[in-house]
Amino acid sequence: MFNLRFALTHNRRSQLLIALLIVMMLLLAGCFGGGDSSSAGDSGTTADTAEESAAEPVAGEEEATEKEAAAEEEAMPKEEAQTTEAMANTLCGLGTGEAATGEPINVGAVVGATGPDDFSSAAKGAAAYFNCVNANGGINGRPINYIVEDDGWDPEQAAQVAAKLVNDDKVVALVGNTSFVECAANAQLYEDENVIVITGVGVPRECFYSANIAPTNQGPRLSNLGVIQYAYETYGARKFACMAPNVPGMAEWICDGLAAWGADKGVTIEPVFFDPATMDPTSLILQAVSSEPDAITISTPAGVAIPLFGAAEEQDLRDKYHWLGPTSLYDLDFPAAVGSYWDGYLDAEIELVNTDSTSPDNQAWLQILDEYGTPDDPRDSFSQAGFLAAKIFVATALELDPASLDRDTVTEALRGVTNFKTDLMCGSWYFGPDLDTHNANHAGRIVSQVDGGWETITDCFEIEDPDLAPILDMEAQGGLID
Amino acid sequence: MPNLSPFFVTGLAVGAIYALSGVGLVVLYRASGVLNFAYGAIGAVGALLAWQLLQYELPETLAWLAGIGLATLLSLGYGRMVAPHLAYRDTVVKAVATLGFALVLLGFSRWYWSDDPRQFAIPTDTIGVSMLGVRVTVTRMIAFSMTLLITIGVALFLTRTRLGLLMRALANNRDLSALLGIQVLQVETWAWFISGVLAGISGLMLSDLVRLDAIVLTFMVIPAMAAAVVGRLRSLWGTMIGGLLIGVLEAVATPFQVISPYRSVAPFVVAIIVILWLQRRRVITFAGGT
Numbered sequence: 001m002f003n004l005r006f007a008l009t010h011n012r013r014s015q016l017l018i019a020l021l022i023v024m025m026l027l028l029a030g031c032f033g034g035g036d037s038s039s040a041g042d043s044g045t046t047a048d049t050a051e052e053s054a055a056e057p058v059a060g061e062e063e064a065t066e067k068e069a070a071a072e073e074e075a076m077p078k079e080e081a082q083t084t085e086a087m088a089n090t091l092c093g094l095g096t097g098e099a100a101t102g103e104p105i106n107v108g109a110v111v112g113a114t115g116p117d118d119f120s121s122a123a124k125g126a127a128a129y130f131n132c133v134n135a136n137g138g139i140n141g142r143p144i145n146y147i148v149e150d151d152g153w154d155p156e157q158a159a160q161v162a163a164k165l166v167n168d169d170k171v172v173a174l175v176g177n178t179s180f181v182e183c184a185a186n187a188q189l190y191e192d193e194n195v196i197v198i199t200g201v202g203v204p205r206e207c208f209y210s211a212n213i214a215p216t217n218q219g220p221r222l223s224n225l226g227v228i229q230y231a232y233e234t235y236g237a238r239k240f241a242c243m244a245p246n247v248p249g250m251a252e253w254i255c256d257g258l259a260a261w262g263a264d265k266g267v268t269i270e271p272v273f274f275d276p277a278t279m280d281p282t283s284l285i286l287q288a289v290s291s292e293p294d295a296i297t298i299s300t301p302a303g304v305a306i307p308l309f310g311a312a313e314e315q316d317l318r319d320k321y322h323w324l325g326p327t328s329l330y331d332l333d334f335p336a337a338v339g340s341y342w343d344g345y346l347d348a349e350i351e352l353v354n355t356d357s358t359s360p361d362n363q364a365w366l367q368i369l370d371e372y373g374t375p376d377d378p379r380d381s382f383s384q385a386g387f388l389a390a391k392i393f394v395a396t397a398l399e400l401d402p403a404s405l406d407r408d409t410v411t412e413a414l415r416g417v418t419n420f421k422t423d424l425m426c427g428s429w430y431f432g433p434d435l436d437t438h439n440a441n442h443a444g445r446i447v448s449q450v451d452g453g454w455e456t457i458t459d460c461f462e463i464e465d466p467d468l469a470p471i472l473d474m475e476a477q478g479g480l481i482d
Numbered sequence: 483m484p485n486l487s488p489f490f491v492t493g494l495a496v497g498a499i500y501a502l503s504g505v506g507l508v509v510l511y512r513a514s515g516v517l518n519f520a521y522g523a524i525g526a527v528g529a530l531l532a533w534q535l536l537q538y539e540l541p542e543t544l545a546w547l548a549g550i551g552l553a554t555l556l557s558l559g560y561g562r563m564v565a566p567h568l569a570y571r572d573t574v575v576k577a578v579a580t581l582g583f584a585l586v587l588l589g590f591s592r593w594y595w596s597d598d599p600r601q602f603a604i605p606t607d608t609i610g611v612s613m614l615g616v617r618v619t620v621t622r623m624i625a626f627s628m629t630l631l632i633t634i635g636v637a638l639f640l641t642r643t644r645l646g647l648l649m650r651a652l653a654n655n656r657d658l659s660a661l662l663g664i665q666v667l668q669v670e671t672w673a674w675f676i677s678g679v680l681a682g683i684s685g686l687m688l689s690d691l692v693r694l695d696a697i698v699l700t701f702m703v704i705p706a707m708a709a710a711v712v713g714r715l716r717s718l719w720g721t722m723i724g725g726l727l728i729g730v731l732e733a734v735a736t737p738f739q740v741i742s743p744y745r746s747v748a749p750f751v752v753a754i755i756v757i758l759w760l761q762r763r764r765v766i767t768f769a770g771g772t
Contacts, residue, residue: 114592116697118596246743271739272742273739273742273743274742274743275743275744275745275746278732278745278746280492280493280496280691280692280729280732280733280736281692281693282492282616282691282733283489283492283493283732283733283736284736286488286489286492286616286736286737287736287737287742290484290485290737302599303598303599303693303695304693305599306599306600306601306693307601307692307693310601310603310607313607314607314610314617314619315616315617316617331599333598333599333600334599337598337599337600337601338601339601339603376596
């Protein structure tokens, strides 16, 4: 023991040297990344796990926002900066240019920020919109206090945070949720407590088949159906491998949907379900190609799909099959991450308008993110979905008497939303009264990876799914959409 | 019956990296008594640094060496600054402390490198030959042959060199070794160094073969630990066979639809079967004897 202690004291200098070297290595990475937005500042996870309040930013956030604003002012002439802000202000809420100072309205969101992937960009899109609304008169003078909670991709945690939002924070609604687990965990709570959820990105089946939840996105089943219907028409593909992570309520729902649609069209579906934490992507790709399909659809978040495309590249398979994916692959960093090998060989369906569209609502989304979000907020389809959810909520709440605005009045008003027009979607959005199925977004476009980016290659088209029958019947009766 | 040979071939490469990681764990455990749960996280931070430097267009060799260097420094840093203070605690306490270190590194990685899609590739990924119905890249060949060579090298090092002898002495009886004048801390430092280098190499190879993701790489320690258990935390050859077995079992389970979604349990299945096999003739009694 004495020897050890002596040795420890004796070796303090070497300990300090090691510590110094580690710090230097990390500083090296930081220094090199000084001008690169994708490095040190590109975190987001820590902010996601904490509560975000659009009405009352915490001190650190305020400081960061001030610094960013100062940096932006330096970068552009003052007059131009003021013009941009003024333009963004006209795009949200009352557009008064004056901050709301009344009693805050609590609005919640449950997102899967920490877990296999950071799945929280919808809430960031919604937060930017709410920030803009608060700076422009709020909901008839009342600011929105947007409280975002992280479910960590854990159903138990999802239930806990939803109970906190609904029972303790008394939120009037939840807006911009994005989660793989929370719909199944909380659908009953939302119904029991009469609270409506305008989900940004619903993933499993329960997000589309619950009384009080209505997403603005299509969901992975429709998105996959969209892209295989494109491959069916364009490439004449008849046999598909359907790769999906075995998340409850997701993998079978997606692949069964493809099979149900193709049953009378001579289409066969070979499901390949896998654990997203699996360590060997090559085996999964080998399994997918073993059935000799015409096309392979990979239905995972972008981060999980990359090694699968890497394994397919390793086997040099791009020419042998058509490679397809749902909206989750439509990430602007994705083409660079998978590399130019896939240029011209990968098609994906997008649930909302392409992110570089010049349409008014899409430009508003981009401007408001620039002005009221942070540079690190993703500019992706899921952010658009959260932004749209927030826009629907605000438009609805503005119609209510601010003095009597509470959960009951908001729930009733949101249930009555019909024919909400936006160029972010191919069609109009509605909640769908007295219906346990909510899937207003059922038309999309196809994009293809071209020259290290995405290019939109089709106009809007209706996606076919036998399960949409009750929704289409409802729409046909009139009153929901034009 | 599906054709299993392509899965067998592809499983060998990933299994080889499990084996390499397992060897790194065993070397450290034998010398210091520390079961290093931070092994995967150390490799992850090294790989992420290498990726970061490649984004700044630094030469590949430099980026790889920096990644392995950082992993080695992290291993050494823990080995010199934290591990000696726990030298006389139970093995479980030492192991749990490394779990804490793993969580610190994982938290740092998730904060510093966000979840943006990224890929780590090395040039040998594009060169390959067809073998048993699958294209085997040079990277996979390197992974397999490197594991074989490193295992042989480490085995020779432990049996033929003075430092290896000292490590084995420490593994046998730490207090007695100290009384005999062995520089315990110095020998342990070498073990942390070797383990750190192997963690760095494993992190880089798995980033290429599997995924550059802090969580995935951190939990790579599980199959590595299972491989080490197959080697009873002593035998390098046992560990290597264990790693290969886990990799191959995981891969060949893929075409069987019933078990395919659950194939990530392969490390546990292999470890449990081996543990049961090794103690097959022992009788466990309530008195604690065997």
